[in-house]
Amino acid sequence: MSNEGRSLGKLVIRRYVEADAGATWRVFHAAIHGTASRDYTPEQVRAWAPDTVDEVRWKGRRAAAYTYVACLDGVVVGFSDFTDEGLLDMLFVHPDAGGRGVARALVGRVLREAVAAGHRRLHVHASLTARPAFERFGFVVDAARVVEVRGQRLRNFDMSISLPGADDAGPAGR
Numbered sequence: 821m822s823n824e825g826r827s828l829g830k831l832v833i834r835r836y837v838e839a840d841a842g843a844t845w846r847v848f849h850a851a852i853h854g855t856a857s858r859d860y861t862p863e864q865v866r867a868w869a870p871d872t873v874d875e876v877r878w879k880g881r882r883a884a885a886y887t888y889v890a891c892l893d894g895v896v897v898g899f900s901d902f903t904d905e906g907l908l909d910m911l912f913v914h915p916d917a918g919g920r921g922v923a924r925a926l927v928g929r930v931l932r933e934a935v936a937a938g939h940r941r942l943h944v945h946a947s948l949t950a951r952p953a954f955e956r957f958g959f960v961v962d963a964a965r966v967v968e969v970r971g972q973r974l975r976n977f978d979m980s981i982s983l984p985g986a987d988d989a990g991p992a993g994r
């Protein structure tokens with residue numbers, strides 16, 4: 821059943837804290853096994869999102885990036901991030917909350933924070949599933965690529981977006 825047209829509860833985008841680790845992993849797993857499974861084979865899906873997680877590694881990766889979570893009526897339904905290297909590494913929204921602007925709100929926050937951190941360009945390795953959304957957000961495809969994950973080859977795209985710089989921030993600048 822499509823979520824299109826359903827009303828949005830109270831959506832809050834906030835900084836990730838370590839207590840969000842389990843919830844973000846569950847969103848990651850559900851988004852890949854639910855939404856992305858329309859573009860990837862069951863074998864690719866299982867390789868990308870195995871049913872078990874290395875919790876220490878997961879927490880380490882979330883903490884190593886600037887991570888933001890989307891909460892709908894207090895429940896974590898999505899997350900995104902960016903790294904010091906200018907990579908938007910993660911963008912995942914739970915299928916039950918899909919199609920309601922959660923990714924748009926998350927990426928909007930990430931782009932604003934990346935600008936504030938001084939980035940002039942943000943890159944992403946966008947899945948087949950996420951490419952149309954990133955295009956709607958203004959990213960452009962730089963190259964098609966194939967990545968190997970746990971023995972499976974997955975197609976995705978190098979995409980990037982140019983960010984407004986301090987010179988464009990208006991008279992007050994930064």
Ligand SMILES: CC(C)(COP(=O)(O)OP(=O)(O)OC[C@H]1O[C@@H](n2cnc3c(N)ncnc32)[C@H](O)[C@@H]1OP(=O)(O)O)[C@@H](O)C(=O)NCCC(=O)NCCS
Pocket residue numbers: 851852855856910911912913914917918919920921922923924925945946947948949950952953954956
């Ligand atoms: C991709 C994903 C994050 C989108 O999340 P979402 O909350 O459903 O997206 P939104 O509702 O914010 O929609 C964002 C925009 O993309 C558009 N969009 C999303 N999917 C689309 C599709 N398949 N075709 C065309 N447009 C699409 C929406 O219409 C919307 O545009 P608008 O804001 O201009 O109206 C989500 O589907 C997901 O988690 N997918 C599986 C995991 C994945 O592949 N993650 C990316 C790893 S790089």
